Amino acid sequence: xxxxxxxxxxxxxxxxxxxxxxxxxxxxxxxxxxxxxxxxxxxxxxxxxxxxxxxxxxxxxxxxxxxxxxxxxxxxxxxxxxxxxxxxxxxxxxxxxxxxxxxxxxxxxxxxxxxxxxxxxxxxxxxx
Amino acid sequence: xxxxxxxxxxxxxxxxxxxxxxxxxxxxxxxxxxxxxxxxxxxxxxxxxxxxxxxxxxxxxxxxxxxxxxxxxxxxxxxxxxxxxxxxxxxxxxxxxxxxxxxxxxxxxxxxxxxxxxxxxxxxxxxx
Amino acid sequence: xxxxxxxxxxxxxxxxxxxxxxxxxxxxxxxxxxxxxxxxxxxxxxxxxxxxxxxxxxxxxxxxxxxxxxxxxxxxxxxxxxxxxxxxxxxxxxxxxxxxxxxxxxxxxxxxxxxxxxxxxxxxxxxx
Amino acid sequence: xxxxxxxxxxxxxxxxxxxxxxxxxxxxxxxxxxxxxxxxxxxxxxxxxxxxxxxxxxxxxxxxxxxxxxxxxxxxxxxxxxxxxxxxxxxxxxxxxxxxxxxxxxxxxxxxxxxxxxxxxxxxxxxx
Numbered sequence: 001x002x003x004x005x006x007x008x009x010x011x012x013x014x015x016x017x018x019x020x021x022x023x024x025x026x027x028x029x030x031x032x033x034x035x036x037x038x039x040x041x042x043x044x045x046x047x048x049x050x051x052x053x054x055x056x057x058x059x060x061x062x063x064x065x066x067x068x069x070x071x072x073x074x075x076x077x078x079x080x081x082x083x084x085x086x087x088x089x090x091x092x093x094x095x096x097x098x099x100x101x102x103x104x105x106x107x108x109x110x111x112x113x114x115x116x117x118x119x120x121x122x123x124x125x126x127x128x
Numbered sequence: 129x130x131x132x133x134x135x136x137x138x139x140x141x142x143x144x145x146x147x148x149x150x151x152x153x154x155x156x157x158x159x160x161x162x163x164x165x166x167x168x169x170x171x172x173x174x175x176x177x178x179x180x181x182x183x184x185x186x187x188x189x190x191x192x193x194x195x196x197x198x199x200x201x202x203x204x205x206x207x208x209x210x211x212x213x214x215x216x217x218x219x220x221x222x223x224x225x226x227x228x229x230x231x232x233x234x235x236x237x238x239x240x241x242x243x244x245x246x247x248x249x250x251x252x253x254x255x256x
Numbered sequence: 257x258x259x260x261x262x263x264x265x266x267x268x269x270x271x272x273x274x275x276x277x278x279x280x281x282x283x284x285x286x287x288x289x290x291x292x293x294x295x296x297x298x299x300x301x302x303x304x305x306x307x308x309x310x311x312x313x314x315x316x317x318x319x320x321x322x323x324x325x326x327x328x329x330x331x332x333x334x335x336x337x338x339x340x341x342x343x344x345x346x347x348x349x350x351x352x353x354x355x356x357x358x359x360x361x362x363x364x365x366x367x368x369x370x371x372x373x374x375x376x377x378x379x380x381x382x383x384x
Numbered sequence: 385x386x387x388x389x390x391x392x393x394x395x396x397x398x399x400x401x402x403x404x405x406x407x408x409x410x411x412x413x414x415x416x417x418x419x420x421x422x423x424x425x426x427x428x429x430x431x432x433x434x435x436x437x438x439x440x441x442x443x444x445x446x447x448x449x450x451x452x453x454x455x456x457x458x459x460x461x462x463x464x465x466x467x468x469x470x471x472x473x474x475x476x477x478x479x480x481x482x483x484x485x486x487x488x489x490x491x492x493x494x495x496x497x498x499x500x501x502x503x504x505x506x507x508x509x510x511x512x
Contacts, residue, residue: 057313070243076460080336084481093477097468115198185441204332208464212353221349225340326499371454
């Protein structure tokens with residue numbers, strides 16, 4: 001409360017509307033599985049894989065956060081209508097600098113109509 | 129993951145260090161129980177009741193969010209060291225304009241060392 | 257570019273539409289003239305004195321920042337429609353902790369249609 | 385007030401310390417010169433070209449904003465120490481969706497010690 005919504009494999013979901021609802025609200029993490037300590041590492045977050053999200057007044061993606069475990073690395077805030085006012089996969093590429101031997105990345109996002117959503121976690125091995 | 133930490137009545141906690149840890153990381157909502165539709169309503173959020181929180185490099189309160197149910201009303205971001213670099217109860221007063229007959233307020237906050245914390249919910253009746 | 261718009265005394269402005277435009281986009285700082293070092297000090301920022309601002313899709317106040325000189329103390333972000341979707345004076349009360357003998361407060365705000373606006377500066381004497 | 389600092393060609397600057405100061409605080413926009421209407425377009429912002437910026441308690445890059453003319457497209461906020469606590473070029477890649485025939489991109493950034501900085505503007509032609 002707010003509820004933390006989590007992604008569910010949409011192949012396991014029957015109703016098309018629900019597949020759409022879950023997919024377009026879920027942040028997905030796209031990155032390599034290995035990083036180098038002290039070197040920039042790109043982490044792309046995209047809302048939805050197959051279904052686009054509206055960019056309307058009462059229904060837009062307002063922010064995407066990137067956590068490493070309990071640590072918030074960065075937060076990108078969007079402004080209503082600034083992404084083109086058309087359905088799209090809101091996205092951003094964070095460039096983080098790993099300092100520990102492992103990262104456990106999780107993205108959180110907020111839809112102004114359907115609340116807070118959490119990505120599946122992604123583990124990244126960090127070498128010297 | 130991140131874990132959503134929640135306030136626990138510290139009278140039920142034995143260890144002083146744990147009382148301190150829980151209290152100073154918890155956002156508390158201070159407001160009247162009744163509001164008027166369309167009129168400004170003050171909601172004060174304060175971190176901790178009895179124990180203050182550091183404002184250090186690797187340990188400061190970075191933001192406070194105010195939700196009404198699933199809806200994020202506002203987010204206040206702080207900058208490391210800008211609150212005086214001394215232990216304090218980080219706080220802000222949001223002035224919200226209720227439009228529905230009831231608000232279910234919840235504050236979320238983020239400590240750069242101890243992650244995400246959620247307040248107890250507070251219900252506000254909204255009259256005409 | 258972006259242009260930093262500044263408040264102009266609207267008594268010196270002839271056209272009603274321009275008075276409205278300037279007033280409703282300008283952040284105003286409301287606070288005492290004297291503060292105490294290390295003690296919380298309330299700084300209320302309100303958009304507009306006499307004219308309210310829309311809270312529409314392509315036209316809302318998206319954030320208010322409070323600076324002390326060149327130092328950003330805090331930033332409050334709003335979400336389209338979350339303030340009631342009716343014209344209003346967006347506002348927030350920051351609770352800052354002065355550490356120096358003087359503060360030079362300036363508020364900056366951003367309207368999604370009319371850009372960045374800066375308040376008149378306010379000086380606060382800080383005693384022991 | 386806050387002063388808006390602007391990039392100056394460091395080849396025209398004599399003192400090494402001043403070259404460093406100007407370069408590491410300036411946001412630079414890296415992107416193609418042509419975009420397609422309605423299609424994602426990557427805009428990379430990097431702080432500094434040749435000189436890295438600290439990520440210390442009282443001295444870190446706290447946010448980067450991307451404007452198209454007077455319109456704020458997105459803001460990325462960083463947290464002290466979360467970028468590795470070592471000098472680096474803070475950076476982010478925004479993925480924007482152009483809707484008009486031209487974009488006039490400007491990046492604004494904020495250093496917690498040296499205030500607000502503005503990039504040189506970059507014009508992007510947007511074709512169908």
